[in-house]
Amino acid sequence: MITAEDRARAADLLAAFVAAGATRVETELLQPAGTLLDLYGEDIRARAFTTQDPLAGEAMLRPDFTVPVVQAHMSGGADPARYCYMGEVFRRQEIDEGRPREYLQVGYEVFDRADPAATDAEVFDLLHRALAPWDPIPALGDLGLLIAAVDGLTTSDKRRAALRRHIWRPVRFRRLMERFAGQTTTPAKRAALLARLATEDAAALIDAAGPAVGLRDGEEIAARLAALAEDVTTPPLSRTEAEVIDALLGMETPLSHALSPIRDLAVDLPGLDVAADRLEARAEALDRRGHAPHTLPFAPARGRSAMEYYDGFTFTLSARGRPDLPALATGGRYDALTAVLGQGRSIPAVGGVIRPGLLGGLT
Numbered sequence: 001m002i003t004a005e006d007r008a009r010a011a012d013l014l015a016a017f018v019a020a021g022a023t024r025v026e027t028e029l030l031q032p033a034g035t036l037l038d039l040y041g042e043d044i045r046a047r048a049f050t051t052q053d054p055l056a057g058e059a060m061l062r063p064d065f066t067v068p069v070v071q072a073h074m075s076g077g078a079d080p081a082r083y084c085y086m087g088e089v090f091r092r093q094e095i096d097e098g099r100p101r102e103y104l105q106v107g108y109e110v111f112d113r114a115d116p117a118a119t120d121a122e123v124f125d126l127l128h129r130a131l132a133p134w135d136p137i138p139a140l141g142d143l144g145l146l147i148a149a150v151d152g153l154t155t156s157d158k159r160r161a162a163l164r165r166h167i168w169r170p171v172r173f174r175r176l177m178e179r180f181a182g183q184t185t186t187p188a189k190r191a192a193l194l195a196r197l198a199t200e201d202a203a204a205l206i207d208a209a210g211p212a213v214g215l216r217d218g219e220e221i222a223a224r225l226a227a228l229a230e231d232v233t234t235p236p237l238s239r240t241e242a243e244v245i246d247a248l249l250g251m252e253t254p255l256s257h258a259l260s261p262i263r264d265l266a267v268d269l270p271g272l273d274v275a276a277d278r279l280e281a282r283a284e285a286l287d288r289r290g291h292a293p294h295t296l297p298f299a300p301a302r303g304r305s306a307m308e309y310y311d312g313f314t315f316t317l318s319a320r321g322r323p324d325l326p327a328l329a330t331g332g333r334y335d336a337l338t339a340v341l342g343q344g345r346s347i348p349a350v351g352g353v354i355r356p357g358l359l360g361g362l363t
Ligand SMILES: N[C@@H](Cc1c[nH]c[nH+]1)C(=O)O
Pocket: 063, 064, 065, 066, 107, 108, 109, 307, 330, 331, 332, 333, 350, 351, 352, 353
């Protein structure tokens, strides 16, 4: 349950964000589900409380503030802008009864084109200072590296697009990588189908298969068959390039030691260089704010299964000695989300939230 003490703590945090220059905003508790729900990660999609609104269609209890704040900003906010907010978010719990379904978040979001490295550092520093009395454990990530690596792979557009779609879903991503690298054998049924496709017409094959039973119509099935046929003729990913992806997924090191191995990887995958420049600029900006890079644990893939809108810097701040608790603060950069909701406009953006409800039990 959210206690009066949680609310008082939340109000203090919010006041600190206002003092840092943010404008306080509100969002509705009841949000349209449908397309908005697709913007979250699989975890949130499965855990949203959804219901039916007789006029507006499918609705959900606000699972986070970032998406509605981006929506409000993109439909007429000033540029640059800094917002803060406080309120309940809702997530169903299916496994652990002890975890709240409803809890407070106090958040800070920055929409600013000027200097993304500096704004990343600004958000991290603000949340870190707010939690300083609890001496939180930081952990940083950067999904921009993984995205740049996938975009730089020497393969078909279709394969790159499939990998891009699944970056936030570790198991599916790994399976795709294995398939594209030629490490798995084609299932027998698919191999037989592909062999027939080489000599027979797709439409005739679909007709011969009998009446349609699934949701896909003939045209969609034909497109899928064509994609499968094209995919078998695509050469496997080069080992070196697949190893770059593996190295990024497995890397865990102090931020101060991340840059040099990533520059080495960029020799094999030059697309990585721009993302590495961003990482370097961010490390310098964090250092200038008093967060020495050798004190910051870094793993490029961190935050990957959190929110599907993260596409750059990610971070968490966790309670010392309490690995059983969720992170006290989480955040990250979501530039592409502003384009998705911006109807032709976009702006670099980054933010984070604190969960004041977790602080009460800490010493
Ligand atoms: N909305 C995210 C946190 C966040 C705010 N801004 C960026 N990230 C969450 O609920 O986990």
